Amino acid sequence: MSEKLNIALVAPLVTPIGPPFLGGAQVLLHDLALGLAGRSHNVTLFAANGSRLADKNGQTPPNLRIEEVTVKSGELAPADFQSMGENFDAGAFFRQGELFLQSFLKINAAGSFDIAHAHAFDWPAYALGPLSQTPVVHTIHLPSVDPHINAILATTYRETGRSRAVTVSEACARTYAEDFPFDRVIYNGIDTAEIPFGPGGEGFLLFAGRMAPEKGPDLAIEIARQSGRKLLLAGGIYDQRFFDEKIKPVVNADPNLDYLGPLDRKALHELMGRAEGVLFPSRWEEPFGLVLAESLAAGTPVVSWQRGAAPEIVTDGQTGFLVPFMDIAAAAEAAGKLGQLDRQECRRQVETRFGLEKMLDDYIDYYREVIA
């Protein structure tokens, strides 16, 4: 194996990879592909037709190639991890199986890849990987929600001594612990050079996330009110009825609340840097929580629950406060103390533990271990 690896990245196929991103897995894949190419590895991304990866100059590096997988419109549906099993879509399932088999056969036939790294939360991708001659590893971006996925990874672990999968936090790994251990936890890395350090000091709090119940913008409003602070809310409307009933009337009636709509990442990061603190009162167990890391990178401490991956990202009392799940009063009290925390320390911790370069180091180290 030469110093430079030939890496196949295999994307989820439900949408093309490129902005606007569907979720964290797509963002990670974008940053990983460009980061690996930036380190002179050869990267081929197997992804749905229409995928576009561009660096800061709007260019696709010459050593980053996209192998388009032709997906017809509406043929595949996003993993619906709240109704898995009940609304099983056989057409989409089998079609994904065909497309993943096609990609893995192309990777094997090429004979030139050192490793394939897949990111799809789909049973066929996990079932097909272990038999591939080119080693296949997976990043799992969602907590345990599908017993069939757990069972096929458990089979892989039992027969090979490896799950051939990593996940994005210890908290996410624990949700699978009854079935199998992950090979490693590798935290998502963020490109801190892209996020300016901000001075804070403008006294307002910020909620950044989808307008949907699971992200808890209504809880953020309650926390801000009890702490007597102004709150800005940024994020797209994913659940219109929830927004119309729980957010819009409350925001309209209170001059201390302001809804800004969806912001591009540059504007969001700049706003984060001006906030006194970011509230992250998610109702579900976040497997990572990109907003937490981005906020800290901007120098802004956070308030979140003692739940999901938050305790791995936030150092309680240093870079934010973690309070018991759904304890609004405790969150409000903590929000009042955010101004006392050291913003430079927030930035420093993210750079050390969640920097993009660290993630690239970790993945390359893992690739070499699997290939060895």
Add this chain to the structure above:
Amino acid sequence: MSEKLNIALVAPLVTPIGPPFLGGAQVLLHDLALGLAGRSHNVTLFAANGSRLADKNGQTPPNLRIEEVTVKSGELAPADFQSMGENFDAGAFFRQGELFLQSFLKINAAGSFDIAHAHAFDWPAYALGPLSQTPVVHTIHLPSVDPHINAILATTYRETGRSRAVTVSEACARTYAEDFPFDRVIYNGIDTAEIPFGPGGEGFLLFAGRMAPEKGPDLAIEIARQSGRKLLLAGGIYDQRFFDEKIKPVVNADPNLDYLGPLDRKALHELMGRAEGVLFPSRWEEPFGLVLAESLAAGTPVVSWQRGAAPEIVTDGQTGFLVPFMDIAAAAEAAGKLGQLDRQECRRQVETRFGLEKMLDDYIDYYREVIA
């Protein structure tokens, strides 16, 4: 590759392999395993726990090993090829996926198998095979009934230039022709040494098969009546209501009809040898039709439809008569002429074209071609 091959046979997992057999695939697998071992190849059969393979002396040859796959009672259901898609059983589907992955990983980890030959009509088996380092080939024992199976085999053919599958007749192959070509057609072979040549001459006709509408015992009765011949019916009752309504009262009322119940193969073959002819009026397109070959081996010509694999097994006017589908009058007329045919020629054609040794030759030749 040495002269002696190390062969992994992978069975359907819905039942153990051993008498009484569920269907033709299980019979074929039994004869193939013992036949290959008889030629001194090393055979390992991956099959459900409880599988037992014994030769004519009731012994399992030392070079035939069974690797039991633990299947819990009721966990898997037989392929229901009449309602595929409508009654999708997710639990059984994913469980089969895990068990096939387990078997293929064991085969790969062993590092000693030259080839794996699978017989399961299950999507996961077809999806997993092409990525295996140990080459995997399939025998498909059923006509085209599942578009997802066709699609995954088509993907394999498109990416590798091979379907890595054979089937048991040209007729069965034609049902898949729109999607992919088979690597080969290999006819089922029967052990003619086990079937005594019979003199015929007792003037009666015989129907052998399950008492179920698709096999057409009611049509056999109609044909026999119109030809004015006595008819014996042998076979288990698979559809009790059909038997009670369409067969039992008719047989009870007609002294020229007799239902013998299920017979063991030895008794059946002896009875075939005494019959003037065997009627095979199947309502579905038989992918092979074991009864046709067995009857000819016993020296007894047949009447069947110009349909399914029958024209490949029966030489019209020499070893039987093929008449248009559902033309009862033509079948009855043909039945009257069966006594004119040469019983030695029936035996000779089966020995030449459908003997067990020929099938073993064909499979070993195919294995060597795939391995090469």
